[in-house]
Amino acid sequence: MTGRRAGREKEGAVSPEEYEDVRNELIKVLKELTYPETGKKVISRVYKKEEAYHGSQMDKMPDVIYIANKDFFVRDFFVDDEFNDSEFCAAHNAEGIYIVHGKDIKPGKKDNAWLLDIMPTILFILGCRIPKEADGRVLKDLFLRGSELANRKVEVQNEDEKRAKDERARINDLIKEIKL
Numbered sequence: 405m406t407g408r409r410a411g412r413e414k415e416g417a418v419s420p421e422e423y424e425d426v427r428n429e430l431i432k433v434l435k436e437l438t439y440p441e442t443g444k445k446v447i448s449r450v451y452k453k454e455e456a457y458h459g460s461q462m463d464k465m466p467d468v469i470y471i472a473n474k475d476f477f478v479r480d481f482f483v484d485d486e487f488n489d490s491e492f493c494a495a496h497n498a499e500g501i502y503i504v505h506g507k508d509i510k511p512g513k514k515d516n517a518w519l520l521d522i523m524p525t526i527l528f529i530l531g532c533r534i535p536k537e538a539d540g541r542v543l544k545d546l547f548l549r550g551s552e553l554a555n556r557k558v559e560v561q562n563e564d565e566k567r568a569k570d571e572r573a574r575i576n577d578l579i580k581e582i583k584l
Contacts, residue, residue: 412463427452427467434470448473459537508551517543529553533561 409423410416418426437446449471457465502522504513506529517525520540527534528542547554561569 409467423467430468434468439476444475445473446476447471457539459539504546508547508553510546510548513546515543515546528556528558533559533565535561535566536563 408416409418410420431450431452434447434450435445438444439446447470451469453462453465453467453469456469500519502517504525518540520538521543522540524534524538524540525543525546527538534542542558544554544558
């Protein structure tokens with residue numbers, strides 16, 4: 405089982421008909437993976453890509469996303485034409501840190517935020533509408549009760565606004581080209 409999808413990767417071998425079966429088998433194997441010396445589970449959570457992402461770039465996302473238990477360090481290897489099969493590519497840790505400061509922010513607030521929550525929260529603080537296709541959520545519990553940010557409604561950008569904004573950007577780009 406290579407995991408590479410036919411028609412997507414150069415050496416893809418998993419046909420569209422086999423895709424779900426192969427992905428489900430991979431998820432099963434990951435969920436059952438244990439460290440031989442202790443019997444501890446290596447992977448704490450496994451997601452199909454549609455459980456973690458959405459939007460027009462979905463096909464570019466990994467088909468399966470996993471999170472290692474805190475006792476384990478899982479290294480990812482990138483297997484592609486650009487790298488040989490043993491080249492170390494990445495290491496990830498589910499823990500991270502973010503710092504938010506300001507007059508409307510609760511001091512010492514600890515949150516179980518997800519990385520994808522940062523962008524919508526920053527846009528919200530800046531007074532922008534949140535793109536409809538954005539993953540993540542606005543971290544409203546960061547804000548002091550009764551503050552302007554705590555009382556502000558989260559507004560989502562609708563498709564007409566997005567199209568109008570994209571069209572304005574396209575026109576501005578054309579104008580810049582004409583001025584050159």
